[in-house]
Amino acid sequence: MVKERTGVELKTKLLTIGFARRFATYKRANLVFSDFERLREIGAGRIQFVFSGKAHPRDEGGKALIRQIFEGADELHNEIPVAFLPDYSMEIGQVMTGGVDVWLNNPIRPMEASGTSGMKAAMNGVPNLSILDGWWPEACIHGVNGWAIGDSEAERDDERDVRALYRILEQDVLPVWENDREKWTSIMQASMTASAEFTGARMIQDYIGFYDQFRTD
Secondary structure (H helix, E strand, O other), rough: OOHHOOOOOOOOOOOEEEEEEOHHHHHOOOOOHHHHHHHHHHOOOOEEEEEOOOOOOOOOOHHHHHHHHHHHHHOOOOOEEEEEEEEHHHHHHHHHHOOOOEEEEOOOOOOOOHHHHHHHHHHHHOOEEEEEEHHHHHOOEOOOOOEOOOOOOOOOOOHHHHHHHHHHHHHHHHHHHHHHHHHHHHHHHHHHHHHHHOOHHHHHHHHHHHOOOOOOO
């Protein structure tokens, strides 16, 4: 799908990082491209990115983010493959949440209400690399079922967050991906286990338990 729709040829040996969601400015789709030199240092010949998503037609900031992803792809194309799948849809979301190796999420805290794309990725055994916002503060066991970017500071600080992102990618994610397949498999399995607490079925059971305490029969 990626090569057919974008012309970018991905390589199976590289860590594939996925980011697909609504391109709202608070989601900071371009955060990972904050420092091209540092990103090359960490990821050249080791990682590749697949992006997809849409911005509201009147959201000029969101549309600017999409342009910046293409600019980042042009900047990195000789060293780090970057693909942007156009016409984001449920089909593309399904393929990506089941087909990448790591799911990236780096919103501005505390603006992420839920983070459902990360939940879907986890259900498919794709570990999350995420800011502690939305569902992730409850689910994340760092290094066991995914990775936390930074901690739970509420103030926006893009520089702090991107430093944390690069550090975790370099020191925690890539060494396991490249050198310890058994541990990587364990993280995938733990990711699926964690996702079981974030389903509609669990929510319904919670509601049933809540209402049962008021039954009179």
